[in-house]
Amino acid sequence: MRPARHLIAAAALLVLATSAYCAEVAKTTVKVGFLSTLSGPGAGLGIDIRDGFNLAMKTLNGKLGGLPAEVIIADDQQKPEVAQQVTEKFLKKDKVDFMTGIVFSNLMLAVGPAVFANQTYYISANAGPSQYAGAECSTFYFNVASQNDGLHEAVGKYVQDKGFKNVVLVAPNYPGGTDAMSGFKRFYKGKIGEEIYTKLGQLDYAAELAQIRSLKPDAVFFFLPGGMGINFVKQFVAAGLSADTQLFAPGFAADEDIIKAVGAPMLGMFNSSNWAHDLDNAENKRFVADFQKDYGRLPSLYASLGYDAAMLMNAAVRDVKGKLDDKTAVRRALEAKRFKSVRGEFTFNTNHNPIQNYYLRVIGKDAQGRITNKTMGTIFTNHPDAYVAQCKMQ
């Protein structure tokens, strides 16, 4: 028994996760704490947000609203406890003026209370949990991306309009995943073959794919961002399911990071997004060209959101003329949103989540033969989120 008990104790020790975060520091005036997932299977997303943010900072000559800016970058390793530690440091030691960068909603919900209580403005460049759009909304939370449900609602609408009758839904079991399911179901009214929840970060989908095979749906909707999506699509194709079943995804799970890793099997897949690299406006053209020049790859939705987050901060600091201690003035400036987004026009709703368009994209080959997303049309115009009525902003 003793050795067995030691072994179990040893295994428990393994669960303890490790390694410190890295920080890049430079001395200046406006401080931004950038906390994102920069390692592990979710890293592709955080890296795109970071690169988009950094590109905006380069475009702005390293300044926010004319003031020299210091951006402190840290990795949350996709772990809530690491995210909380770093946030504590950002708030207490670095005394940042803004925070941004978080990809995963469970991390957002873990750090949100501390950030809001500290009266620090959080500009979300991705995570848009329903809680922070509804009952738990905060004056200090601004979502420059979209409320989580948005992209899924758009896919649900499209799948409904196309007349699919039997759909299986796959999403990780975490706040972003439950938002995905409810978003999709809000506009898709046909039969749901099954709602499959997987572990967040799961990489082997053999059991789920066998289940899908036995359910024989005509379409599968999956929300598996980052490495999860890469593995799911690869394994879906390897299992021979792609012949009879159409895959649908929100843009989160059908963007450049996954396309690059999976390649040809992604061709013909429909997905939704509130931004696309071929949207026709001057800001977007400049952003896409600059991004490709600096990083040698096409930007994803995540990169565009990081870029917009920096641009929103820039506009707010400029409009309050650097008086960041006047919290009410900063809030008014953020709400006014005086900058041109790369996705075209959008406004903040009363719950600080965007009212915006959602587009349909399909993965195909572009003029240069690259496999990438192409915008097909608009699914929703000026679409608000479903939770705004529950938000009683103080």
Added chain:
Amino acid sequence: MTQLILEQALNGLQFGLMLFLLAAGLTLVFGIMDMINLAHGSLYMAGAYLTAAATQASGSFMVGIATAMLATAVLGALVEVTLLRRLYARNHLAQVLATFALILIANEVVRMIWGAQPVLLNTPEELAGPVRIGGFLYPAYRLLIIAVGALVAGLLYLLVSRTRVGMWVRAGASNREMTEALGINVRLLFTAVFAAGAALCALAGAMLGPLLAVQVGMGESILILAFVVIVIGGIGSIRGALVGSLLVGLVDTLGRAALPSLLRTFLSSEIASNLGPALASVLIYVLMASILVWRPEGLFPARS
């Protein structure tokens, strides 16, 4: 329905056999030297990364696997000779601390060489699609994993139960002092066992790499399962490791597949879809606990 059960059973078999590759080395090391090696998973990670690197350099997955197995075996032997050997006489706590440090070092080294993002290792082109077995399609690559796993398990069983070296290993596992007294060079034997265990780790890493992700820290999560396997199977027993691996593989896969829909028959779908995945993930620990209650030494203890 039978088709679904058959496919899930194959999935469980595939997962279980890969766990066995890890558990085999771990159980022998623990059985013979009474040494807890937490860094066993780091060898698995090293194997996956070396396979990715060698595959990229040579253009052939086969060459990649062979190179990685050889290199990881050498690496394992080096670690054993330089470090682990000094820990045998110490208690389990010291061993756990030292090998936990090894995990941290290995993860940082890999991060320094290959970066924090996962490395891409693709399934070989000819195995990327499905094949038809019986009435349904099954991924060709997973079939290959099953074949390789079964082959290695068979060879290992023959080696341990039918050869002289195997007899030494079994003798070492059941009574080390007596084996030494009989004139067997247990030290050398152990270095060899450790190197072989490392090569099996590398094989598991190489086979699972294209299916999962080659990334820093990939060894820890799977090693927890390997520990569960050897606790279930009985420490030091190859047969126990095999049975334990297959049990854990099947229970994990079938639990994940069947529990949510099973719960749905008597709970609301909202609760079932939340409770199902949570219950499924603790199922193997429930299995371990109930087996320990029934047989505290595991199913096939080497020192009975």
